[in-house]
Amino acid sequence: MIEVENLSKIYQMGGQQVAALAGVDFKIEKGEFVAIMGPSGSGKSTLMNLIGCLDLPSSGTYRLEGLDIQDLKPNQLAEVRNRRIGFVFQSFNLLPRATALENTELPLLYGRVPKSTEIALQALERVGLAHRAKHKPTELSGGERQRVAIARALVNSPAIILADEPTGNLDSATGKEIMDLFQELNEEAVTLILVTHEQEVAQQARRIMQMKDGKIIADTSNGAGSC
Amino acid sequence: MLIWDLFKMALRSLVTHKLRTFLTALGIIIGVASVISMISIGEGARRQTLSTISKFGTNIITVKPGQQKSRHVTTGKVDTLTLDDADFIEENISLITGVAAQVYRSAQLKFENKNTNTTVRGTGASYARLANFEMDRGRYFNKEEIRSAKRICVLGSTVLKNLFEGRNPLGKTIKVDGKNFLVIGTTVPKGALSWFDPDDQIFIPVTTAQKRVFGMDHVQSIDVQADQIDDLEIIKEDISRILRQKHNIAEGKEDDFYVQNSSQWLNSWGDAAKTFTYLLGGIAAISLMVGGIGIMNIMLVSVTERTREIGIRKAIGAKKKEILQQFLIESVLISFLGGGIGILLGIGISRIVSDLGDWETVVSTQSILLAFGFSVAIGVFFGFYPANKAANLNPIEALRYE
Known part of the structure; x- marks a missing residue:
């Protein structure tokens, strides 16, 4: 499903070239639950932006469901983000003035999907928040906000869900709930890619990729998988 | 979206x-x-x-004595136009529907114990039509009455109000600078402009005005009405040409009159x-x-x-x-x-x-x-x-x- 070959990203910084990503190769199959780990500056955010089609690589290839992402135009990238990728952020990134339902519905509106309200409501139900559909983010707890964000990520039935430190802003109990939700989704065959620097969180994944200095230094399958 | x-x-x-x-x-x-x-x-x-402005008629050409130096400045002699000139224009110019010579001056009016100061305008018979005055009561004077210089007058509505206060003036006699005039008509009000009230005047035969009131033999302006507004320029040229001939003005000399039209003003x-x-x-x-x-x-x-x-x-x-x-x-x-x-x-x-x-x-x-x-x-x-x-x-x- 995801095929990455010799992918690199080089930034110009004050006349100097900095390789945030220095040629990585890996494959991720459908239904996998992968954690990408590494200290800050290791290139995991850069990799996440590339996988999430928010950015284009300097060289190398990235194939998502057979589509060569590196050749796409900005509008095509926006379409790929809309249809095939769901984002979950550390700081939730919900629209503050829109209700939970409207936030969840937003990707469907940009994708011009009919019956968007019904589908969005189903997604909220799936994360256990159907009863809070008419509430605005400010009226929801942190855990609830992250559930809305997950519902929004799910709503377009994407190929992958990318989660960037999804528990970073939550207390440990709520964080565990969110991780349980991810486990459930993974059991329903949703492909998950998790970026984190917390060992505990990463341990919940079935596969862990360790990054350092823009390279993958370890790629191990995690037998335990679930908690 | x-x-x-x-x-x-x-x-x-x-x-x-x-x-x-x-x-x-x-x-x-x-x-x-x-x-x-x-x-x-x-x-x-x-x-x-x-x-x-258009109440005064837009197809009117006005001939005045002297020379116009700019829109508001006139020089030269003021007695170069006569009733003869008006008749001459009427007989010799085509494409026109009326000519009316005018003399005017401010004068004292009196009826019974009421006094008013107003403009006395001596005109030809077709003036009412040319200047868009409609008759309210009575009638305007005719050519015969002009020829015999009758002492008759038509009152503007402001004068009517000042002297008669709404009573019927027809058949009454008023004094104009001490001379008796018989009222034969009144005009429909036109409405005042801020600087000029066209209803504050009386109309008398031009001949009467010249001989019996003002004591002059020239006229102060001659109004000529064009049939078609498009013909104004041609008529103006024709008037200039025949008046120069009539006044014996040698080639190269200035006109002793000038011709203007109200549509210029309007424009x-x-x-x-x-x-x-x-x-x-x-x-x-x-x-x-x-x-x-x-x-x-x-x-x-x-x-x-x-x-x-x-x-x-x-x-x-x-x-x-x-x-x-x-x-x-x-x-x-x-x-x-x-x-x-x-x-x-x-x-x-x-x-x-x-x-x-x-x-x-x-x-x-x-x-x-x-x-x-x-x-x-x-x-x-x-x-x-x-x-x-x-x-x-x-x-x-x-x-x-x-």
Whole structure:
């Protein structure tokens, strides 16, 4: 499903070239639950932006469901983000003035999907928040906000869900709930890619990729998988 | 994303910041209101002037003695035109429907114990028709009465009011500079201009005026009515030519008379009023421009404030065009709203001006469409730069923005 070959990203910084990503190769199959780990500056955010089609690589290839992402135009990238990728952020990134339902519905509106309200409501139900559909983010707890964000990520039935430190802003109990939700989704065959620097969180994944200095230094399958 | 959804989003963002939206729209409100009220005042002034001037007839050519040096300055002898000249024009010029010579002077009128000072105008028989005077009571004098220099008069409505206070004056005798005149008619009021009341005068046969009242044998002007307004120039040339012959003016010498027509007057007045309207409209347009800059300013602030929102939208698949449209719709909505309120305010202002200032104002559909179209165009024009800035944000940086 995801095929990455010799992918690199080089930034110009004050006349100097900095390789945030220095040629990585890996494959991720459908239904996998992968954690990408590494200290800050290791290139995991850069990799996440590339996988999430928010950015284009300097060289190398990235194939998502057979589509060569590196050749796409900005509008095509926006379409790929809309249809095939769901984002979950550390700081939730919900629209503050829109209700939970409207936030969840937003990707469907940009994708011009009919019956968007019904589908969005189903997604909220799936994360256990159907009863809070008419509430605005400010009226929801942190855990609830992250559930809305997950519902929004799910709503377009994407190929992958990318989660960037999804528990970073939550207390440990709520964080565990969110991780349980991810486990459930993974059991329903949703492909998950998790970026984190917390060992505990990463341990919940079935596969862990360790990054350092823009390279993958370890790629191990995690037998335990679930908690 | 459908336009309707974008529209709802833009509307929500405007409603969330009600005060800001109103203050931003205020520039456009003031601009549109001033465009509409200024143009309505200017246009009202123009129409009022034109309609009063055209009451005196637009197809009239006036021949006067002397030479006209500029529009308001006349020099030369004042006694070069006579009744003979008027008859000569009537007999020798084609394409005309009437000639009326005039003499006029201010005089004292008296009836019983009432006195008034007014203009006494000695005219030919066709003057009433030429000057658009309609008869209210009685009749105007005819050619026979002019030939015999009868002491009869026709009263303007202001004079009628001053001397008779609404009583029937027909058959009564009034004194003009001490001489008895029989009243044979009154005219329908024309309405006063600010500088001149055409109803404050009486009309007597031109011959009577020359011989019995003023003691002169020249005339002060000869009015010639053209059948077609298009023929005015030809008739003017013909009059000049035959009068030069009649007055034995050698080639190369100046005319001892000059010819002008009221449509020249009308045009120059109309032009002046139009310039006035453009000037007012121009000043108002500048304020509309300032309103547009206000929109741009606030939209730029709004884009910066909502950088993160833009990042989120882009991450979940909003295309550049959709971000651009969202912000453009917002700025157009502001100017649309401002335009709408401004139109109502502008109409209100021009109503108030016409009520309080006793000044006709004309709110034309044209000026409303102009102001409204202009304000929406300003929304698009000044909204484009901020919207484009939003659309071109890098989603990664926008998401990181605090």
